[in-house]
Amino acid sequence: MENCIFCKIISGDIPAYKVYEDDKFLAFLDIRPLNPGHTLVIPKQHTRWVWDVEDAGAYFEATRKIAKALQKAIETEWIASAIIGEAVAHAHIQLIPRLEDDGHGGAIDWMAIKQIPKEQMEHLIERIKEELSGAPSGI
Numbered sequence: 001m002e003n004c005i006f007c008k009i010i011s012g013d014i015p016a017y018k019v020y021e022d023d024k025f026l027a028f029l030d031i032r033p034l035n036p037g038h039t040l041v042i043p044k045q046h047t048r049w050v051w052d053v054e055d056a057g058a059y060f061e062a063t064r065k066i067a068k069a070l071q072k073a074i075e076t077e078w079i080a081s082a083i084i085g086e087a088v089a090h091a092h093i094q095l096i097p098r099l100e101d102d103g104h105g106g107a108i109d110w111m112a113i114k115q116i117p118k119e120q121m122e123h124l125i126e127r128i129k130e131e132l133s134g135a136p137s138g139i
Contacts, residue, residue, distance in 0.1 A: 004046060004088070004089065004090050005088060005090075006040075006042050006046075006088055006090035006092065007046050007090065009026070009028065009042075010026055010042070010044050016028040016029075016031075017029035017031075017121050017122070017124075017125050018125070019039060019066065019069075019124075019125055019128040019129060019132070020041075020062070020065075020066050020128075020129075020132060022062065023044070024043060024044055024045070024055065024058060024059075024062075025041060025042065025043055025044060025058075025059060025062045026041075026042055026044055027039050027040065027041045027042070027062070027063075027066050028040055029121055029124060029125065030094070032113045033113065033114050033116055034096050034104065034108060034109070034110070034112060034113065034114065035096055035097050035098065035099060035102050035104075035114060036074065036097065036099075036114070036116055036120065036124055037070050037073065037074045037095075037096075037097040037124055037128070038094065038095070038096050038097070039066060039070060039094070039095045039128075040092045040093070040094055040095075041059075041062060041063045041066055041092065041093045041094075041095065042090060042091060042092045042093075043059060043091055046090055047090070047091045048085075048089055048090070048091065049085055049091055050083050050085065050091045050092070050093060052091070053091050059093075063081075063093050063095070065132065066095060066128075066132070067079045067081070067095050068131075069128050069131035069132045070095055070097055070128060070131075071097075072131040073124065073127035073128045073130070073131045074097040074099070074124075074127075076097050076098060076099055078097070078098035078099075079095055079096065079097055079098070080095075080096040080097075080098050080108060081093060081094065081095055081096070082094040082096065082108070096108060
């Protein structure tokens with residue numbers, strides 16, 4: 001879709017901190033993260049709603065795999081997920097690692113965007129990819 005920011009990320013017209021990619025799905029770190037490791041998982045085929053993704057089972061399986069890698073990479077058991085569908089008109093699932101004293105309290109504060117330096121974002125990509133590949137982790 002011509003004006004879809006996620007489609008532009010898929011095509012490579014807009015750079016992204018990619019953590020996972022296969023022939024159907026792409027996952028990348030949110031540039032306005034609520035916590036380190038905040039990841040968006042999207043289908044490569046433009047679809048407006050998560051519920052309309054052609055192979056929803058594979059989509060959720062990829063999302064589960066990424067969430068489990070985030071748990072290990074971020075060293076937290078709590079990975080919050082959100083399917084809201086309002087900010088960008090392209091299906092996406094948000095995975096938000098929760099950390100003790102992360103400033104969100106019991107529920108996510110959607111306005112509490114964190115500034116994460118490029119170097120830390122790149123380190124997070126490496127850690128998540130290590131966990132996805134099953135490689136030994138070395139923090």
